[in-house]
Amino acid sequence: QVQLQESGPGLVKPSETLSLTCTVSGGSVSIGNFYWTWIRQPPGKGLEWIGYIYNIGSTDYNPSLKSRVTISVDTSKKQFSLRLTSVTVADTAVYYCARGRSSGWQDYWGQGTLVTVSP
């Protein structure tokens, strides 16, 4: 059974960089046709797709966030990571990592981690 777990700071100051890591257990981040994905959900609002990494190094990002986002993978640690630079209060959200499939759906999700952007 694949499991994903997000980790990282719960509080980030405006203009700083948000960094989160997703640890994958029960599976590999380097084998299989999977798309390791980040999705976020502002409090009380809907889901927003941030981007994914696949084939160990290829990435695609939401155009609205592309200039600030980097997703990377560390196969030795079975982890993939999210960096979001120059954050503002609008980036406050629950951040989920998930395993995606080639046709676009996410079949396994982490429990999510709340990141608050505040001075």
Add this chain to the structure above:
Amino acid sequence: QSVLTQPPSVSGAPGQRVTISCAGSRSNIGAGHDVHWYQQLPGTAPKLLIYGNTNRPSGVPDRFSGSKSGTSASLAITALQAEDEADYYCQSYDTGLSGLYVFGPGTKVTVL
């Protein structure tokens, strides 16, 4: 503002059937891209409910079914149960300016 449109809420009594619509356009659903559905219980992560328009992952009851036609899709829940009270999101791929993968705004299902 999502490029996919869902009703904010639907409700039904236990045992009834409810449907949730997901309206798109020619740049997403109408372009032939698949629609997927997720259920989000309060305080939890979304759970995949339907993938590829009509397919249920293992473990999802057959009370949940998906369909797609033209530029829209629908999720039907039959024999509604109290445990079905949740938010439901549709997802598809969009070739416009809004991003590669988009979610609908979500629909709150209330069991009366």
